[in-house]
Structure formats: C-alpha cells, structure tokens
Amino acid sequence: MEYIVAVAKTGSLSTASQQLHVTQSAISQSITNFETELGVKIFRRSRLGAEPTAEGKPIIRKAYEVLSKIGELKEEAEVHSNFISGELRVATVPGTMTFLVKALSTFKISYPNVRVEMTEKSSREIIEEIKQNKLDIGVISIKEDKLNAVTVDIEVLMKGKMIVAVSRHSPLALYESLSEQELHHHAFVLYQEDSVRWFIDDLTSKYGPVDILFWTNNLDAIRSAVREGLAITVGSEFIIKNDPYILQGEGVPIEITGYDNTNCLGLVRSEKKQLSLITKNFVRELKSELFRS
Numbered sequence: 001m002e003y004i005v006a007v008a009k010t011g012s013l014s015t016a017s018q019q020l021h022v023t024q025s026a027i028s029q030s031i032t033n034f035e036t037e038l039g040v041k042i043f044r045r046s047r048l049g050a051e052p053t054a055e056g057k058p059i060i061r062k063a064y065e066v067l068s069k070i071g072e073l074k075e076e077a078e079v080h081s082n083f084i085s086g087e088l089r090v091a092t093v094p095g096t097m098t099f100l101v102k103a104l105s106t107f108k109i110s111y112p113n114v115r116v117e118m119t120e121k122s123s124r125e126i127i128e129e130i131k132q133n134k135l136d137i138g139v140i141s142i143k144e145d146k147l148n149a150v151t152v153d154i155e156v157l158m159k160g161k162m163i164v165a166v167s168r169h170s171p172l173a174l175y176e177s178l179s180e181q182e183l184h185h186h187a188f189v190l191y192q193e194d195s196v197r198w199f200i201d202d203l204t205s206k207y208g209p210v211d212i213l214f215w216t217n218n219l220d221a222i223r224s225a226v227r228e229g230l231a232i233t234v235g236s237e238f239i240i241k242n243d244p245y246i247l248q249g250e251g252v253p254i255e256i257t258g259y260d261n262t263n264c265l266g267l268v269r270s271e272k273k274q275l276s277l278i279t280k281n282f283v284r285e286l287k288s289e290l291f292r293s
Helices: 002-010 013-020 024-038 056-081 097-110 123-131 144-149 194-207 219-227 277-292
Strands: 043-046 049-052 086-092 114-120 137-143 153-160 162-167 177-179 188-191 212-216 233-236 251-257 263-269
Touching: 002 013, 002 024, 002 056, 013 024, 049 056, 086 097, 086 123, 086 277, 097 114, 097 277, 123 137, 123 194, 123 263, 137 144, 137 153, 137 194, 137 277, 144 153, 144 263, 153 277, 162 219, 188 194, 188 219, 188 233, 194 233, 212 219, 219 233, 219 251, 263 277
Parallel strands: 086 114, 086 137, 177 251, 188 212
Antiparallel strands: 043 049, 137 263, 153 263, 162 233, 162 251
16 A cells, blocks of 8 residues: 555655665565556556556545555554654644634643644745645635635635724724725725735725735734724734734724625645644644634
8 A cells, every 4th residue: 555655646666665665676566466456557657657547546545545544543542652742833824823722722631742833824825835845734814715726725614704903092993894985094004914915905996096004924013003093904803803902902893894705714734645643633623612712
C-alpha cells in the first residue's frame, strides 16, 4: 500500500524509492505482484514515469484511505499510552482566536504533549501557507459566492453578514442599522482582508470612491482609530462581534441594510494531505466551541 501511494504522489518509481529508502526494483516487483493478485493494472509505466490507469485510480484512493486509517490506529494506541506527541500548526483570521484558545484548552487535556502553534493571518495568507504545507489547518473569512474559487479544501463552519463597528461615543452608535449609502459618508479604517476589500469595492462601484483613512494588518491600530472617533470599520459579524473591543463595550456593532452578500467562516486544509487524528480531534473541539457561541 505504501509503495502504491508513494508512486502515485511522486509519479516516479525512482523518486518513490529514494523517499522510502528501498530499491526501485523492490518497489516495482511489489507493485507488479499486487497487480497480478488483483488482476488490474494500477500504473502505466514509461520513461516519463508512472501514471495511474483508469482502473488503478480507485485502488490508489483506497490505498490512501487504508494508510490513513493505519496511521489513526497507531496514534490512537499512543493516546492510550499517553505518549503521543507532535506539532499542530493553525492560523485564523482575527476575531476567532478566542474560539481556538477555548478549543485548545479542551484539546490539551487529551493531547498534553502535542505542541500547538496558533497565529492570526489574513485569509489570503492562510490559503497560501496551506498550499505551501506551512499550516495544517486554517480558519478564513470568505464571501459565499467566492467559495468555488478557493484552491484548497474548504468546509463552511458558519455563515453571517458584513457589519460595521463604531465607537460607543459616536452618534452612529444610536442606530440599529445603517444603509450602504449612509456608510459612504464616513471614513473607514480597514483590515487587509479579501472579504473587506470586496465590500469596499462594491460600495465604490455603487456610490463612488470611499474615504479610507488607512488599510492595515494591525488590529490595535484599527481599534484605536475607531475608539477615537476617527473612522468606522467593517467586517464579518462573527469576527467583529467576538472582538475584545466589542465584547468590552468600547465599540458598537451595527447591521448594514441593503448588502445581501453572505460571508462564510471556513475551515481550510490541503486537498493533498489527509488530516491526522490529532488534527481531526482539534477540529472537533473547535466546531464544538463555535456551535456553542
């Protein structure tokens, strides 16, 4: 099974043999024996490499699944021995870190020896680092109508609207909702996030250039500008409503009328990599925290 998966991943018997530290002839003979046993040709071999046949593709998929399950069994056995260790690399868009920290607290009870690295990044950065295998999983914010354009595996965790946040001392704090046209009269401070940029692009196309004080990745700078009444900001409701600035009552979230695009909170991972048991259990804890909110 391991040989089949390695050849499928690399497209080459020689490269697979180097990665597995066995001879190319051993891999070739093992796959040939397996093909003979099944009565199916799994790979089409040539000077250019090894390409899966139509009949071989479902067998390769099953081999992936079997190896994944074997890995889970090994990890499960280690859990019961309390020896499991490793690393979990997670990134999230701002505003959801609270959920990740709560999930981590529960997760650590079962996996005390797993080192978890959590960072805040933009959705675009998270997707790129997933593709480069720098992250195991990520949590991003994306418009619902942009889901098909995502180049990694994505699972929608929550859906919500775009809302604005203003200082509690602002006259706008008295409003329960504001129209896009009313928002257009105010200055913005904005987080460098695609979902925010798409909202501003829509606003610009409808009402002309938007007064933007600054774009930044510094959340404290955005909070400070809003607190001082210099500008308002905009973002997904599940991000803004869970921001410490809002939770502490310093800022006020306000709905936007007339803007219909739904925003999604999505869990992303590589399409080429099976989730480990460790990662699956962390995701389970994260979902539990999100659904409790």
